[in-house]
Amino acid sequence: MSALVVARNTYREAIRDRVLLGIVIAGFAVLALTQVLRPLALGEGLRLTIDLGLSSIAFLGLLVVLLVGAGLVSKEIDRRTIYNLLSRPLPRWVYLVGKWAGLSTALWVVAAALGFALWALVALLGHPGYAGSIAEAVYLEGLELTLVTAVAVFFSSLSTPVLSALYTAGVFLGGQWCDDLRMIAGHFPGAFARVLEGAADVMPNLTLFNMRTLASSGATTSALHLALATLYALLYCGCALALGAAALESRDFK
Amino acid sequence: MPSVVSSVASRTVAGQRPPDGARPASGAAIRTRGLAKSYRDNWTLRVKVGLSPLDLDVERGEIFGLLGPNGAGKTTTLKLLTGLLKPTQGRAWLMDVPAEDVRSRCALGFLPEQPYFYDYLNGVEYLEMVARLSGLAAAEATPQARHWLGRVGLSGRERVLLRKYSKGMLQRLGLAAALVHSPELLILDEPMSGLDPFGRRDVRDLILEQRERGVTVLFSSHILPDVEALCDRVAILLGGRLERVATVGELVSARGGSVEIRCAGAAVVELPHAFATTLRRSERPGETLFTLSDASLLEPVLAWMVESRLSVRAVIPQRGALEEVFLAAAEASANAASAEGVAAAGDTRRSA
Numbered sequence: 001m002s003a004l005v006v007a008r009n010t011y012r013e014a015i016r017d018r019v020l021l022g023i024v025i026a027g028f029a030v031l032a033l034t035q036v037l038r039p040l041a042l043g044e045g046l047r048l049t050i051d052l053g054l055s056s057i058a059f060l061g062l063l064v065v066l067l068v069g070a071g072l073v074s075k076e077i078d079r080r081t082i083y084n085l086l087s088r089p090l091p092r093w094v095y096l097v098g099k100w101a102g103l104s105t106a107l108w109v110v111a112a113a114l115g116f117a118l119w120a121l122v123a124l125l126g127h128p129g130y131a132g133s134i135a136e137a138v139y140l141e142g143l144e145l146t147l148v149t150a151v152a153v154f155f156s157s158l159s160t161p162v163l164s165a166l167y168t169a170g171v172f173l174g175g176q177w178c179d180d181l182r183m184i185a186g187h188f189p190g191a192f193a194r195v196l197e198g199a200a201d202v203m204p205n206l207t208l209f210n211m212r213t214l215a216s217s218g219a220t221t222s223a224l225h226l227a228l229a230t231l232y233a234l235l236y237c238g239c240a241l242a243l244g245a246a247a248l249e250s251r252d253f254k
Numbered sequence: 255m256p257s258v259v260s261s262v263a264s265r266t267v268a269g270q271r272p273p274d275g276a277r278p279a280s281g282a283a284i285r286t287r288g289l290a291k292s293y294r295d296n297w298t299l300r301v302k303v304g305l306s307p308l309d310l311d312v313e314r315g316e317i318f319g320l321l322g323p324n325g326a327g328k329t330t331t332l333k334l335l336t337g338l339l340k341p342t343q344g345r346a347w348l349m350d351v352p353a354e355d356v357r358s359r360c361a362l363g364f365l366p367e368q369p370y371f372y373d374y375l376n377g378v379e380y381l382e383m384v385a386r387l388s389g390l391a392a393a394e395a396t397p398q399a400r401h402w403l404g405r406v407g408l409s410g411r412e413r414v415l416l417r418k419y420s421k422g423m424l425q426r427l428g429l430a431a432a433l434v435h436s437p438e439l440l441i442l443d444e445p446m447s448g449l450d451p452f453g454r455r456d457v458r459d460l461i462l463e464q465r466e467r468g469v470t471v472l473f474s475s476h477i478l479p480d481v482e483a484l485c486d487r488v489a490i491l492l493g494g495r496l497e498r499v500a501t502v503g504e505l506v507s508a509r510g511g512s513v514e515i516r517c518a519g520a521a522v523v524e525l526p527h528a529f530a531t532t533l534r535r536s537e538r539p540g541e542t543l544f545t546l547s548d549a550s551l552l553e554p555v556l557a558w559m560v561e562s563r564l565s566v567r568a569v570i571p572q573r574g575a576l577e578e579v580f581l582a583a584a585e586a587s588a589n590a591a592s593a594e595g596v597a598a599a600g601d602t603r604r605s606a
Contacts, residue, residue, distance in 0.1 A: 005386045009372065016374045080370040084431060087336040087364040088387040089356045253338040254293075 002090050003098040010072070010102025019067050020106065023060045027114040030056035031121055046127060050216040053118035054137050057111050058212075061145040062172060064107060069152035070168050071161030072099050073248065083253060093245035100153045100241060104146045111142045130218050136226065137215035143233040144209035148172055150237035151204070154244035157251075174199065175206035204236050283439050283470035284312040284335060288344030291330050304330040306495045307344055312472055314438075317465055319481040320474040321580055322491035328474040329367055331491070332443050335472075336364045348439060360389055363437035367444045367474075369428035373417035377403050377427060380416060381434050388435035395434075402430040407456060421448045429457060433464070440464060442473035446480055458484060478580060490580060492587040505579045512572040513552055515544040518565040526558060541567065 014020055034052045038045035073096065076082040085095060115138030122130045151171050155164035174181065178200050185196035208229050211221050291304040305327040312318045320328045333339040335346050335353055351358035371380060381399030390398060403412060406426040411419075419427065425448045432440060445461070446454045454477070461471055461484055475481050481488055482502055489499045498505070518541055525533055533555060534545045542564075546555055549571065559566055 002387055005383055009375075009383050012379075013372065013374055080366065080368075081372055083338060083364075083366040084369065084371070084384060084428075085387060086338060087359060087362070087366070088384065089359045089389060090387050091356050250340070252293075252340055253333065 003094045003101060006085070006090070006095055006098025007102035007105065010099050011105050012102075014064075014068055014103055014106035015109075017068060020064060020110065023064055024110060024113060027056055027060050027110075028117060030060075031114075031117055035121075046122065046125060047216040049125070050118065050122060050130065050134065051212055053114070053121070054134070054141065054212045054215060057114045057118075057138060058141050058144065060114070061107050061111060061141065062148065062169075064110065065103075065145060065148050065152050066165045066169060069103050069149050070156055070165035072103060072153055073156040073244075074159065074161050074164060077251075077253060080253075086253070092248045093241075096153060096157060096241055096245050096248055100150055100237070103153075104149050107145045107149065108142050111138055111145065114138075127218075130215070133211075133215040133218055133220050136220055137211050139226065140209040140211055140221075140229055143229055144206055147204055147206075147209075147233045147236050147240075148175075150240040150244075154240040154247070157244040157248040171203060172206070174203040178203050178205045179207060205232070208232060281314070282311040282347070282350075283314045283316075284310065284318075284346070284348055284472060285350075286310045286331075286335075286344065286346040289331075289334055289341050289346050290343045291334055291339055292342045303494050305334065308496050310489065310496065310499070312470060314470050315465065315468050316486040317461065317471045317473075317484050319485035319488040320472065320491060321478070321481060321488050322474075323476075323584060325493075326491040327494040328491055329443055330494070332364075332441055332472070332474060335441060336362065361438040363388075363432035363435065363440045365428045365432040365440075365442040365445055368447065369424060369431075371416045371419075371424060371427065373415060376413050376415050377408055377419075378412045380427065381430055384431045385434045388437075390435050398434050398436075402434045403427075405433075406430045406460070422450060422453050425449055426453065426456075429460065433460075438469060440469055440471045440473075442471065444475060445473055446475060446477050454480065490583050492584055495587075497583050497587060513546045513549050514568075514570040514572055515546060515555070515559070515566060516568040516570070517542045517544065517559070518567050523562045523564065529555060529558070545572075 031049075031053055034049040037048060037052075041048040073082075076085075082095075086092065115134060118138075119131050119134045122128075122134065148168065148171070152164060152168040155167045158164075159167065181196050181200040181203070185193040185200065188196065214221060286308050288307040288309065289305065290307045293302050293304055294300070295302070308331065320331065322328050330339065334341050335348060337353060337356070337359060340354075346353040348358040349361050375383070378396070378399050381402060382395045385395035385398050386392065400412065403409060406429055408423060408426055408430070411423070416424070416427070425445075429442075429445060432442065440461075442461075445457050449457060458480060461473070464471060471484075473484075485502055487499060487501050488505065490497045525535065529546075529551065532546060532548045532551055534547070536543045536545070544555075544559075546552060552569070556566070556569070
């Protein structure tokens with residue numbers, strides 16, 4: 001119950017933050033831009049619209065995570081607002097889960113709003129049948145953002161907002177290039193290869209959440225893929241939040 | 255009036271601490287045993303003592319003041335009790351529940367020093383949130399939030415965002431947040447800070463009202479007249495060490511001991527040689543004021559006055575102000591510290 005109270009407060013903070021409003025406006029602007037660029041796409045206008053629209057959701061969502069999520073805990077410590085919460089019967093891990101859940105909810109709302117706008121645009125262009133593939137792609141992007149938020153919250157409980165943002169961006173990029181890292185590891189000998197493989201193992205495999213190419217051609221994915229991606233995201237979030245909670249548990253608030 | 259004299263608070267004596275995990279006898283609202291905090295600088299690895307082992311009992315229903323200059327360990331003590339700091343050693347209990355257990359904070363209302371708030375919330379939203387976190391159901395939280403907002407003089411500002419509140423208003427809101435769930439124990443860190451005289455009076459009244467309800471109050475303050483007016487007992491912390499715990503009466507009477515004697519008219523008598531150093535005379539319009547610095551001489555002085563046919567109007571025992579007691583303790587502590595420093599330097603030179 002306390003986690004819900006913290007989550008509601010974090011959601012409120014995110015929704016009332018101008019950053020989020022700016023991101024939503026930027027998302028709509030990108031959708032408008034795709035219509036300007038359509039004539040240049042040599043007959044692939046629909047594919048361009050869906051691909052750019054879905055990419056903008058992922059990119060702008062990542063911006064929110066870096067700008068808001070990376071300072072989610074550390075800013076509360078710097079501003080001492082955390083004193084008013086942790087001096088109540090609120091376990092620190094519940095506080096952390098609440099912060100993560102609140103920002104994740106805000107990101108889901110943004111992703112859903114931009115996804116709906118994308119589908120509406122595609123339907124206006126005469127292709128209402130893309131609803132399923134766009135919905136699946138947006139769902140997977142929502143999962144990806146939820147996972148990256150958990151990573152940001154973990155770093156935020158350890159470090160400053162700027163460093164947390166840098167580390168989170170690093171994990172995001174590493175997660176996108178997980179398979180490439182493994183491939184590169186094969187070209188190096190011994191210890192260095194093992195380091196690269198270890199890094200690839202620790203990084204979240206974010207390619208699992210990318211079905212932009214599929215969606216832009218109107219294809220859908222399997223229920224098994226969606227279920228596995230959901231389970232993977234939840235497990236990774238659990239691990240990141242458990243580590244974050246352990247770090248926060250040992251902290252002194254001077 | 256709560257029982258205040260029966261409670262015990264003493265400096266830690268090495269070897270007499272209960273073992274960790276041992277639960278002391280119940281009864282006290284706050285109990286610490288060997289509670290200590292030190293910080294290590296990550297760069298120089300030097301250890302700085304924030305609080306030396308502290309044994310303290312605050313009885314249920316009393317108002318207990320923590321006095322000390324900046325850096326004395328007051329805030330450290332309060333943060334250790336509220337779980338914001340982890341002790342280096344020792345333990346604390348709030349209402350008989352170990353302080354490291356979050357349940358110890360169910361009955362606790364805490365006002366941090368210079369409280370900070372979420373500036374995107376309004377007053378009601380903030381109080382609702384903290385009330386819910388302290389265990390109130392949603393149906394109770396909203397009326398309680400509105401009640402306490404009005405109670406601290408912020409009615410009519412329910413929908414104003416906190417970023418538009420003044421410093422004094424935020425301090426009042428912090429107090430409302432500490433009280434919104436009707437706690438049994440209040441811990442207030444500098445509750446009068448940032449308040450104008452009216453605000454200070456309101457906070458004083460609020461603290462006294464809580465005592466009437468049976469709430470235990472522990473607060474730190476630099477404003478000594480407030481401490482003197484409110485507290486049943488005070489503890490003086492200096493340099494992270496508990497110097498003294500006593501009732502306000504004990505502290506000031508130990509320091510006091512002078513007596514003021516007022517006589518009608520201008521006294522045309524010569525002071526006897528025996529009282530030359532202890533009795534001072536000053537003339538005022540229509541009366542003569544004698545100040546006797548040693549109260550034990552009151553009887554012979556009064557006998558001499560009767561003999562000298564002085565018309566005694568009033569005999570008024572003078573209490574020393576808490577400020578004097580506090581400053582004297584601070585001075586004594588500083589002198590002791592510098593004497594220790596000199597002795598240590600001497601030892602170093604000798605050994606060199």
